[in-house]
Amino acid sequence: MGNEEILERVEGSGGPAPVGHWGQDRRLEFIEYRLRWAGRLNRSDITRFFGISVPQASLDLAAYSRRAPQNLDYDKRTRTYVLGDRFDPVFPATNHERYLNDLLRESDPSQEDSFLGWHPVVACVPVPGRHVNCDVVATIVRAIRENQSLRVIYQSMTRPEPSTRRLTPHALAHDGQRWHVRAYCHEHNEFRDFVITRILEAGPSEPDRPRGAEDRQWHHMLRLTLAPHPELAEGQRRAVELEYGMVSGTCQLECREALLFYVLRRLRLDGVPRAAKEQQIILQNRVELEPFLPK
DSSP states (O other), rough: HHHHHHHHHHHHTTOOOOOOOOOHHHHHHHHHHHHHHSSSSOOHHHHEEEEEOOHHHHHHHHHHHHHHHGGGEEEETEEEEETTTTTOSSSSSHHHHHHHHHHHHTTTTTTTOOOOOOOOOOOOOOOOOOOOHHHHHHHHHHHHHEEEEEEEEEEOSSSSSSSEEEOOOOOOOOSSSSSEEEEEETTTTTEEEEEEGGEEEEEEEEEEEOOOOGGGHHOOOOEEEEEEEEEOOOHHHHHHHHHTOBTTEEEEEEEEGGHHHHHHHTTTOOOOEEEHHHEEEEETTHHHHHSSOOO
């Protein structure tokens, strides 16, 4: 039904047309994304998004149909390609994480790469904005690429006034709220995290040796075992297990030792006493991780 209709349209198209700036695999991913999350698409969806001709869109639909014939059907009444009953995704990037992240970014007009078509109304909890200095970020990225150290002016939480530091950055990290730069601090002779928004100035750079491989805490991976709080009622425990995808009452999470503090704080496992309903989960292997826990 659907496959034959697509091939008929291709045969009458007069051959391939000029292709947009993205390759065909990207367009096939778009087809699958729209089928999976909007349930339908037309050739016009493809031509508008990629700026290609109708014949080329027909060729793309035919190519996708050959790759996954069970994933789409053609509805002659609405002249629309619809989700097949035995849909089985071909492209990992069309998973639910990608879709939900696209929904979060939907309000940003600069996100031109989103494949979203029709979607439900989405609301996000507002958070205070954090001003990031574009020049500072660019300087840090160049220093990482070129193995250079930087002179930065940094406002820490422990000093009343900004101070000058010499840092050799090797990585960036995000704790769910803020961006950090992981860097060797020449003042303290150790690797530390620095909040990028607290860097007032960055530069000039100085040559240094590559230091990323020396950051043991960055490369050391830890495995956290999470479980429902033992004081929760049976129904509450089941709800927590579903929410975290737990199997046999636990789930595991991997993180870098350098980021353990942020992971525990975000999961409310930082040792601050909380009621079971508020905390909901516990770190089951806390004793095992004791040597690495923030003091």
